[in-house]
Amino acid sequence: MSPTTQDRTPAPAHRLLPTPAGRTHLVEQGPHDGPLVLLLHGFPESWYAWRHQLPVLAAAGYRAVAIDVRGYGRSSKPESVDAYRMLDLVADNVAVAEALGGRPAVVVGHDWGATIAAVSALTRPDVFGAVGLLGVPYTPPGGPRPSEVFARMAGEGTGEEFYVSYFQRPGRAEAEIEPDVRGWLAGFYAALSADTMPAPGAPDPHFVGAGGTMRERFPAGVLPSWLGERDLDVLAGEFERTGLTGALNRYRNMDRDWADLAGFAGAAIKQPSLFIGGARDASLAWLADAVKAYPETLPGLRGSHILDGCGHFVQQERPDDTNRILLDWLASLPR
Structure with a gap:
């Protein structure tokens, strides 16, 4: 019996890259010349939240890279509380994409990772050509403190x-x-x-x-x-x-982020985008108006998927559905 494509996919590899955080730990799988898909976890997790996606994306020809966000896992942990503001995390993502030669990259995030992915795409469209959001809808900067x-x-x-x-x-x-x-x-x-x-x-x-x-x-x-x-x-x-x-410390910088991103108040993300949420996730109830606003805030949206019977941990609770949706969306992007 011949091995499947996934069986032939190289095992995931761990690396440390220099970034503004100090060093960022990542786990990558897939061909080095494949399109880069950067995966960002949420709270309280690590790169391991993407264990079901890495081999599937790799088997489809993508260079899938899941990082430990600064402060987590094997990545550096700056001491100062204000070292965890959003623009610092964006700078880490840019450094990873540039070190891997993956511009323009696709950035996909879950929970806090979704917000980090969104701001990465918003502020650095030259680096991130498409954005996928899991669990937490996009809300433009601005509004009340x-x-x-x-x-x-x-x-x-x-x-x-x-x-x-x-x-x-x-x-x-x-x-x-x-x-x-x-x-x-x-x-x-x-x-x-x-x-x-x-x-x-x-x-x-x-x-x-x-x-x-x-x-x-x-x-x-x-x-x-x-x-x-x-x-x-x-x-x-x-x-x-x-x-x-x-x-x-990510939570302890939200007012700083609000000030840092004042120049992007109300801004839309224009790159191709994707949203996947769980129907039983409280985030969808709190941010229902954000989802309704997608025609204005995510004009490049190519799919908004609400998974019945799914809670907050979308890509782990429903890995097969998440992988299918991600692959279909990635296939629709320019390569």
């Missing part, structure tokens, strides 16, 4: 705090998470996955009660179907080694 928006999310008099606000003070979320990283991550992933998220009417895990923790609202003792024990070991092992501060 983010800290003010998040402070209002819980509503007056509820005594609750939105998780983004909860993450703002250095050390507070770390004190909750780091004594039991594996257990906290298991609960977080379960809380946002379609098959294990809390039932309607249960306390919302995106909010923290007065004097409480996020974890007390997470499901306990259950893993979502996409997350095996070995997968959890890989994801938790990185954070047990590095701590969570680098990852959380």
Whole structure:
């Protein structure tokens, strides 16, 4: 029996590249002369979030590259909180694309990675010729100051705090998470996955009660179907080694990003784009108006896909659907 194309695809290779962060760790698979597809993970993950996409993209002839965003995994972790502002992360992506000779590159992101991908395409269209967004819709820069928006999310008099606000003070979320990283991550992933998220009417895990923790609202003792024990070991092992501060510092720069990107207020992303979301992802409910605005904000949109029965972790909960949609979209782009 002859091997399949995927069987013949070289194994993924780990590399460290110099970038403004210091060094960026990446995992690449596929032919070096193939079109570059840069994959950006979200919180709280790593390059490993793209384990189902790397071999499939490689087998289709793409040079698939998943990075550890600065502050995560084996990438450098600058000490200063303001070293995690959005334009610094864009600069890391540009450095990776240029080092790999992949301009123009396609950039695809999930969760925070989707926002980083969007801003990369918005501010550096000379480097990123197309953008794919998973989980989090594109919202143009501008509008009210983010800290003010998040402070209002819980509503007056509820005594609750939105998780983004909860993450703002250095050390507070770390004190909750780091004594039991594996257990906290298991609960977080379960809380946002379609098959294990809390039932309607249960306390919302995106909010923290007065004097409480996020974890007390997470499901306990259950893993979502996409997350095996070995997968959890890989994801938790990185954070047990590095701590969570680098990852959380992304949230602590949202007001700085708002100021840094003031010149792009209301700007559309004109390159070819793609959106994939989970029908049970709270992000779609919060940002429903952003999806409705796509004809104006993403004029190059070539597909907006909402996957029924899917939660937040789109490419891991529904890898086959995600891979099919990505490949169809990539095939439609100029090569």
